[in-house]
Amino acid sequence: MQREQHLALRRSLIFGAIYDLAVGLTILLWFPGLFLWLNLEPPEDRFLLYLSVLPLMVLPVLYWRAATTRDALRYRIPVLWARGGGGAMILALTLWLKPEGTWVYLSIGAIDIGWAFLHAVLYRRP
Numbered sequence: 001m002q003r004e005q006h007l008a009l010r011r012s013l014i015f016g017a018i019y020d021l022a023v024g025l026t027i028l029l030w031f032p033g034l035f036l037w038l039n040l041e042p043p044e045d046r047f048l049l050y051l052s053v054l055p056l057m058v059l060p061v062l063y064w065r066a067a068t069t070r071d072a073l074r075y076r077i078p079v080l081w082a083r084g085g086g087g088a089m090i091l092a093l094t095l096w097l098k099p100e101g102t103w104v105y106l107s108i109g110a111i112d113i114g115w116a117f118l119h120a121v122l123y124r125r126p
Contacts, residue, residue: 006072009122013067013079016115017060023108024056040101055086076123080116087112 027034031049032042043049059082066075090109094102 005122009072009119010067012115012118012122013063013072016083016119017063017067019115020056020060020063024053027053027056038101038104040104055082059086073123079119080123083112083119084116087114087116 027049035042062075062078062082066072066079069075087109090105090112094105094109099105
């Protein structure tokens with residue numbers, strides 16, 4: 001992998017990790033204010049809320065590790081699966097179940113698909 005391409009990939013993975021952590025912490029620390037600000041009904045079951053935030057707190061470890069290793073290509077499939085697969089599942093479940101605040105979940109899924117696309121472009125071999 002070329003040095004410039006590797007640096008761009010590292011940066012995108014680090015920014016992706018920071019993004020996930022920021023979203024997760026915002027949900028946890030600004031509860032229920034965030035939901036009220038988005039005109040959504042706050043979930044009654046805090047356990048399910050914490051469970052839904054768990055990937056946002058765990059997956060940044062994968063992205064950070066992929067960004068700081070010498071062999072970033074080794075993490076290509078897990079990173080792309082976590083980003084693209086996660087985003088696709090969010091989009092599919094949102095379109096299927098049509099929850100209140102559909103636009104919020106569609107936006108989150110689209111952002112994850114965007115991250116996956118960016119990572120895929122940067123992971124390509126020269």
